Amino acid sequence: MNDLKWVRLTISTKSEAVEAISYALTNIGIPTIEIDDPNDIALTMEKKNKTDWDYIDEELLKNKDTDEVHIKAYLPEDTPYEEKIIQIQNSLNHIKQFLDIGKGTVKTDILHEEEWANSWKKYYKPLKIGKNILIKPSWEEYTPRDDDEVIIEMDPGMAFGTGTHETTSMCLELIEKYIAKGDVVFDIGCGSGILGIASAKLGASSVIGVDLDANAVKVAKNNVNSNNVQHIMKLYEGNLLDVIDQKADIVVANIIADVIIELSQSVLEFLKTNGLFIASGIIRERLQDVKEAMDKNGLDIIDLYEKGSWCALAARMKE
Structure with missing residues (x-):
């Protein structure tokens, strides 16, 4: 069986722009996303007390800029993803007119399916x-x-x-x-x-x-x-x-x-x-x-x- 590879497009942004960017990605035909927001981990940790769960891994917050969120969009390797990057950038340019999107950068890399399939579970x-x-x-x-x-x-x-x-x-x-x-x-x-x-x-x-x-x-x-x-x-x-x-x-x-x-x-x-x-x-x-x-x-x-x-x-x- 061939090992399926994916193109990962990582958008660096801020928490307040997550909903708008996620919606924009759906509209341009990118349904498969992962949201890595350190604030979500911090929020869950704040809610902990001795009558609640206590198994959040605090290591997840180490070396993370809690002001920066990464939205990761995944596309099959054979997808013409250069066109999608242009569409994403156009969407970011629109959204930043009414929201602080932070860096607003789009980074591209290739990875194997198993690398991303379960990575988000730790959050x-x-x-x-x-x-x-x-x-x-x-x-x-x-x-x-x-x-x-x-x-x-x-x-x-x-x-x-x-x-x-x-x-x-x-x-x-x-x-x-x-x-x-x-x-x-x-x-x-x-x-x-x-x-x-x-x-x-x-x-x-x-x-x-x-x-x-x-x-x-x-x-x-x-x-x-x-x-x-x-x-x-x-x-x-x-x-x-x-x-x-x-x-x-x-x-x-x-x-x-x-x-x-x-x-x-x-x-x-x-x-x-x-x-x-x-x-x-x-x-x-x-x-x-x-x-x-x-x-x-x-x-x-x-x-x-x-x-x-x-x-x-x-x-x-x-x-």
Whole structure:
């Protein structure tokens, strides 16, 4: 059997630009990414205490610039990757107009498949979010602390969305706060499926997840099956709300401000009376733009969370 080799494109950036760059990579046809963010490790270590897990390897933070994040995109060796590098650089030039992207450099190297297939696992550990949500990778052992704990087993498999990033954790907290037993939930741009799986485990009767990225849908399906919620959550590859023809109690979108602004124009068509739109991935500098779009399109913001440089909100139809 031939040893498959991959081209690794490593983008040096900052935490606040991770969501926007990841979304841009998906749009230019690069679904397989790895995010190496020292801040995610530090965040998990901060959350540790003597009643929690204590097996984060602190060596992972040694000799790392905690201000620098590496987004690694992987392409088969026979891909015309020079064209992709140009597209990436154009995307970075656009994103840096409204976000600090740090160095914004793109480095290229070649490696064997086995070298990257499992390397990211060392950065992904159990994490408590909200009141009762516990995100656990399948390869880690974990004993539930109490009966109310909602354990979500996640293998991101290079699809963005592990729960560690502020935008994802805020979404999970808002879902936990507002979901009611029997709710119908739509997860727009579902990535790894984490938000939909959490909704299913928190009592939703039906969850639909959609994503443009075929790889993300594949990974999400694996995660759905691992969590035994396949009877509740269905996944589709498609362009946001184009594949949905029903209404939900909650629509959740963890994307970027521009897409949320666009969604605000049509989301009410997909919400039941008193339905809730939970939106995250909003960089603080774009929050006012999102607020104005919500107001213009008949949505009242009823809750707002802020973590680091990011914001998430919950909105309902104006009375």
